[in-house]
Amino acid sequence: MIALLIRDLRLATRAGGGFGLGVAFFLILSALVPFGVGPDRATLAPVAPGILWVGALLACLLSLDRIFALDHEDGSLDLLATAPLPLEAAVAIKALAHWITTGLPLVVSAPLFGILLQLPVQAMPWLVASLALGTPALSMLGAFGAAITVGLRRGGLLLSLLVLPLYIPTLIFGAEITRRGAEGMATATPLMFLAGITLGVLALIPFAAAAALRVNLR
Amino acid sequence: MMQLGDYAGTVLAAYGVSLVLIAGLVWHTVAANARARRALQEHERNG
C-alpha cells in the first residue's frame, strides 16, 4: 500500500504539474476575482470565504481525471485489480495521493490567498482548519467520480457534472466555518458537521468507488 | 370565466409553463415509444 502511495507521489512530481498546478490555479483565481468584483476591502472581505472555498473546489476538480485515467490507459489498473491489494485500498491510497498533491498545498497556501482577498486575520486559522478538514472529502468524492467515468469518452465534463453536486455539503459547511471565523462567531457546530461528513465519506466512498471501478474494468 | 384578480399573469404563467413541460414530456415519451416499436417491428419483419 505504501508502495502505491510512493509511486503515485513520485509520478506526480516527475510528470510535472502535479504539485504546483492546483496552487497556481488558485493563485490565478484569487488574482482574477478582485478584477471582477472591484478592489474595495468592503466588497472583497465578505465574499472571500466563499471565493476561497469555491476556488479550492475547482482546483481539486482540475486534476481529478488523472486519478485513474492514466492507469487505465497504460493497463496498470487491470494489473492492480489482479494484485493482492484490495481495490478499495487502492482507491483510498490513490485518493490520499491526490490529496497530498493538490489538497495539502492548498491548505498550506490558503492564508496567502486569504490576504489577497482581504480575508480578516482572525479568520485565517479557521480557513486553514476548514480546508484541512474538508479537502480530504473532496479528493475521496473526486476519486469516486473518476472511478465512475474512467474509460468513458468525454468523461471529463461528465466527471464535473457528477462530482460537483456531491461537493455541496462540504462547501456549505467549509465556507460557513470560515465566514463565522471572520465574524468572530462560534464555529464548533459547522466544524463538527464538516468533520462528520469527511469521516463518513472516507469510510464509505472507497467501497462505492471500487465497485464502480470493477464495473468499468470488465 | 372566474376572477384571477391582481395575479392573473402569475397564475397563468405558472399553469402555462407547467403545461408546456408536461406536454413536452408526454410528446417525447409517446414519440420515442412509437419509434422503438416501429424499429422493432421492421426488424422482426425483415429478419
Place this chain on the structure above:
Amino acid sequence: MSIWEYANPTKFMRTTEGLLPWLVGSAVLCSVGGVFWGFLTPEDFRQGSTVKIVFLHVPAAMMAINIWVMMLVASLIWIIRRHHVSALAAKAAAPIGAIMTLIALATGAIWGQPMWGTWWEWDPRLTSFLILFLFYVGYIALWAAVEDPDSAADLTGVLCLVGSVFALLSRYAVLFWNQGLHQGASLSVQSGERMSSVYRYPLYLAMLGFFLLFLALLLIRTRTEIRRRRLAALQAREMRA
C-alpha cells in the same frame, strides 16, 4: 407465483399492454380534473389567486422526491437481483423526475415573484430542489454516456445510491445554511392553520392525478427501453452470426 415474474420482459410487456389504456385514462381524468378543479377554487384571503398554483406546485414537488426514491428502490433491485427491467424502469423514470423537479422549481419561482418580491430566493426548499435537479441531470447524463447497457445500469445504480445520501445531506446542510421564508408543509396535520377543505380536496385529486400520470409515463417509457434493448440484442446477434 412470485412477484419477480413481472421482471421478465415478455411477461412485463404482456401485462402492461392490457393495463396501459386504463392507466392512461384514469391518469388523464385525475390530473386534468384535479388541476382544473384547483383552477376554479376561490381566492385565498392572503395569497389572492396565486393559491391556485399550489395544485401544480405541490404535486410536482411530491413526485420529484418520490420518483427519486422509486429510482433508488429500482436500482437496489437491479444491484441485488439483477433484473434488467428494474434497471430500465429506473432509467425510464429519471426524465419524468427531472421534469417534475423543473415544474416544482418554475412554479415556485413564479409564485415567489409576487409573494416574496423576487423571482429567485435562495430559500432552503427551492435550493434543495435545484440540487435534486442537478442529481437528476447527472444521472441521465451518465446513462447516456456509458455504451454497454449492463455497465450503465451498474454505474448509475451506484451513483443513485451515493446521490441519495448526498441529496439528503445537502437538504440538511442547506437548512443549516439559510433558514428561509418558505411556508411550512401545506398539508401537515400539526400546523395550526390547516388548509381549508375547499383547497384540500382538489389538491388530493391533483396529487393522485400526478401519481397516475407518472405511472402511465413510466410504463410507456419502460416499454420503449425494453424494445430498444431487444432490438439491440437482435442486431448484435445477427452481427455475430
Place this chain on the structure above:
Amino acid sequence: MTLLTVQDLAVARGGLRTVEGVTFDLEAGQALILRGPNGVGKTTLLRTVAGLQAPVAGRIAMPEDCLAYAAHADGLKPALTAAENLTFWAQVFGGGGTDAALAAMDLTALAHRPAAALSAGQKRRLGLARLLVTGRPLWVLDEPTVSLDAASVARFAEVLGAHLGQGGAALIATHIDLGLPQARVLDLTPFRARPGSAPATRASGFNEAFA
C-alpha cells in the same frame, strides 16, 4: 498439484457469449496455449480467468493468491525507471528478486533508464519481467510475444521453461510457437458460442438476452 480448473466455462463480451463449454485444467509444470481466430474470445477468457470479469456460466477454481496476469498493455509508468517500475510491482505482490528478474530478461544495463526511453520490445520485456517478481505460480498471459524479436522470444521461452520446471504453470494466448515441449494447445474455435444454443432463461425465469 492442480493450479487451475476450468469447467464448462462460458464468457461474454458486450453482453454476448463468445465461447462456451470450455473445460480444461492445469497441473504444476504444464502450459496451455489458447489458439483461435481473432474475436473468438481469447482475451475475454483470460480476463475472466484473471477475475476481471465474471463468467456467464461454469466454474473457475484455483488456489488462493496464485495468479499473475499480463495483458496487452504492460502497465509501465514512463516517468519511472525500469528498476523502479519493477520494484513497485515487487512490493505490491510482496515478492522480491528485482535484480534477478532484470537479468533474466536481459534488462540489467537498462535498469536506470526511464521507461519512456525504452523501445517497444524492451518495454514488453520489462512487462514480462514483472511476472518473475510477483512470485505467483500461475501465469496468465495475453499475447506475451508481441513486439519481441526472435532472440527475445527465445529468451522468454527459456524463462517460461524455467518457471514451469520450478512447478509453475502458464495459460497463454499466442499465435507463435514458443518451442515448449510441456505445452498443450487448445483451439477455441469449436467452442464458439452459437446463437440460440444458450439456455434462454436463468434461475429467476428471466429472459436475459431480451430475445
